[in-house]
Amino acid sequence: MLEANFMYGPVRSRRLGRSLGVSPIPAKTCTFSCIYCQLGSTTQLTSRREAFYPVQQIVTDFEACLQMASSFDTVTIAGQGEPTLYLEIGDLIAALQERTAAPVAVITNGTLLGDSDVRRDLQRADMVLPTLAAFDEASFHHIHRPVPELNFADVIQGLEQFSQVYTGALWMEVMLMGGINDDDVSLQRIARLLQGMQYDKLFINTVVRPPAEPDVEEISPGRMKAAVQVLGAR
Numbered sequence: 001m002l003e004a005n006f007m008y009g010p011v012r013s014r015r016l017g018r019s020l021g022v023s024p025i026p027a028k029t030c031t032f033s034c035i036y037c038q039l040g041s042t043t044q045l046t047s048r049r050e051a052f053y054p055v056q057q058i059v060t061d062f063e064a065c066l067q068m069a070s071s072f073d074t075v076t077i078a079g080q081g082e083p084t085l086y087l088e089i090g091d092l093i094a095a096l097q098e099r100t101a102a103p104v105a106v107i108t109n110g111t112l113l114g115d116s117d118v119r120r121d122l123q124r125a126d127m128v129l130p131t132l133a134a135f136d137e138a139s140f141h142h143i144h145r146p147v148p149e150l151n152f153a154d155v156i157q158g159l160e161q162f163s164q165v166y167t168g169a170l171w172m173e174v175m176l177m178g179g180i181n182d183d184d185v186s187l188q189r190i191a192r193l194l195q196g197m198q199y200d201k202l203f204i205n206t207v208v209r210p211p212a213e214p215d216v217e218e219i220s221p222g223r224m225k226a227a228v229q230v231l232g233a234r
């Protein structure tokens with residue numbers, strides 16, 4: 001396994017096979033501080049996009065990894081926070097695609113998709129994987145503890161807009177937590193939100209690694225079965 005400034009892995013990903021990771025943002029820089037985050041609490045809570053590092057610096061690291069890395073299935077831009085905060089993510093995606101035949105995926109919390117610049121940038125990715133967990137404004141604040149300027153309705157609208165224009169593979173993920181969003185009513189509300197989005201696959205996930213808040217729990221196998229039915233996982 002390689003460790004370099006902007007690269008990690010390849011790691012075995014449940015969704016993406018052997019995934020070579022690219023992190024274009026400083027540690028724990030995010031628009032959210034989710035109660036289920038496996039990285040702990042967010043230290044840089046922000047919605048301001050920045051060119052944290054030059055694209056070329058990240059690409060140099062990537063090229064070094066290509067020399068050393070064992071085989072991988074996907075290049076995944078994610079990192080310790082929200083990667084669309086990286087202002088140059090569109091150019092980074094293009095630069096990575098020029099250097100590998102593997103698909104370039106972006107894992108995102110979807111909060112900045114209301115911004116047309118972000119939608120344009122992510123249009124260049126081969127795959128985009130947004131996560132959904134909240135079903136209304138109150139659950140949005142409880143689960144995600146967002147930067148103050150974000151609101152639930154705008155985030156959902158951004159996801160809908162992006163899903164309607166994106167031409168790559170859109171794989172939605174729903175993150176469920178025991179006693180928080182896994183009851184029937186919550187699942188039905190999440191299902192209604194998903195109906196407004198056009199996506200290729202739906203993954204249902206739960207808390208499997210230690211979360212930021214220790215009382216956040218995984219859901220039971222019974223609730224997972226119910227979720228698969230109600231949400232229509234693909």
Ligand code: SF4
Nearest residue numbers: 030032034037081109
């Ligand atoms: S969006 Fe992702 S990185 Fe950001 S706090 Fe939530 S789980 Fe952690």
